[in-house]
Amino acid sequence: MPNNSGRSAQSEPAVLGSAATADSDTPPNPGWVRRAWDVVDERMGISALAYPVPEHANRFAWTLGGITAISFALLIVTGIVLAQFYAPIPEVANQSIRVIEQDVWGGSLIRGIHFWASQAMYVAAVLHMVRVFLTGSYKKPREGNWLVGVAMLGLVTFAVFTGTVLKWDQEGFEALGHNIEIGNLLGGLGFWFSPGFSGELPILLRLYGAHVVIIPGLILVLVFLHFLLVKRHKMSPHPILPRGTSSEQAVDEEPTQPFTRHIRRLVAFGIVLTGILGMLAVFFPAALGSTPVEGIEITKPPWMFWWPFTLENWFGLSAIVWGELAFFLLLALLPFVDRNPNRWWRRRPIVMIVASVIVVVLIALTILMAITPTQTHL
């Protein structure tokens, strides 16, 4: 890829040296670190990561997907620690979290980081989608990858839900109660949420399995596919930069950087994020409510579920299903409905107006939930 700034992947000394260039660039007697690196790289092909990406990809907005992935990594690490002490058995689940909080060294902080990392992952994923939406990055040929992203957002939402239930406090149990009823509404589709599906086991155990194996496993598969498709389609062009002959790719004249530079900046953001999450864990530890009792509703769900719960207050339980279904359906259909070839948001007035209305409605519903007293639904 030609460039004019002298900062291309080829001219810039690569962060991870390549085996191919090592022969010509390395001194006659390279140090042992370099030799060791070459040995590893020759076998693992790590320097293949130094492929060129357009320079605009190093902007903060273009790293939000990576920040989502870093939050996910933090969740996995802290989740593994928590899994050593958590008991997914109804009689003792809530108590085991109290043990983590009060008796396990650093347990409260680890749990706090886990909780805040989940919030960070959700927010970063949404912001990443907003960026992709505003820059039209979901347009041809990236429609498939947008769908992968929508599926991942659904899984992240499900992970937040299952994580809430695992606390096995009043809030978690009420969330579960809603989902069981939604499962009933869905008939056979909701079979997995039926306590009778495997009646000899507590549903908590199955949700634990989903939270620690099924959901992260599916997310990992989709992340891998997401990355592969990004590599396949290349970084989407920045719509405010000059266009080339194709609007699908960054213009050839845009300077490039090795992808390892992108990763390097991402790691820096990841370090910032880790520090911020650590501080949040100290100042605002994750809450744990009272042990659950069935048949009463005295809590509100996590904030990301507030908008459908306002709908539930108005139209009944089924409104949660229809609301969520409509939301994800709209997201999934977006690339196939928005056929405007322009990528810059200012040149896409219709889709921007529709999206703005939807966002305002979601925010209004969320605020309404915040100021409305808890209501009994089940």
Add this chain to the structure above:
Amino acid sequence: MEKASTRKASLGRHGSTVRSIVPLLLAAAVSVLAIVAGPGVASPAWAHGDGPEGEGYVFVLQATSLLVNVPGAKGTAEAIEKVELALANEDQDGIDVVVLEEGMAALEAGERARGQILLEESIAEALASLESATGEETGTTVVLPALPPRAGLSTADWIFLTLSALVAAVGTILAIRFRPTENLRELGRDIAAAKTAARDANKSTSKES
């Protein structure tokens, strides 16, 4: 030009692949829905709703939870309502009705703490006879209150806080150091200049030829 056309052709191929995959994915989704939804038509009623909701001790547990979670007179009033339901319920297995009535009297007299203890005592037998929780059963035998907020920062908290702040600061310095050297406007100017230069070079090449 050749490179561009090759790329365009490649992308075109990809676009058509995406278009051909979408109906397949939709068909697969519909098939899965049909398979999974099918049994639902004939499936029996869910266990939810047939369980222990009608059992008297559950109302007493609910009253205890309301006392734990809802402060003030509102919580007491709601708890009393639940105790009344328990007393009116036909199923009073494992409930010591005399103790429960004492608990209700205590609540009515505004003695929340004593009322809660009596309520818990009144259903001790029912809770002791519970088997291991299955399905959506809570397994709750004692309503523990919400974990209280941290009273203050311990030494370990301060150490962790300092480390976190340090980590955030180091990350911020690195992020600033690794930031792109040009802003988008400058980058756009560079690209435009490079495009002009490339066009001029093309023109001069074609003139020479």
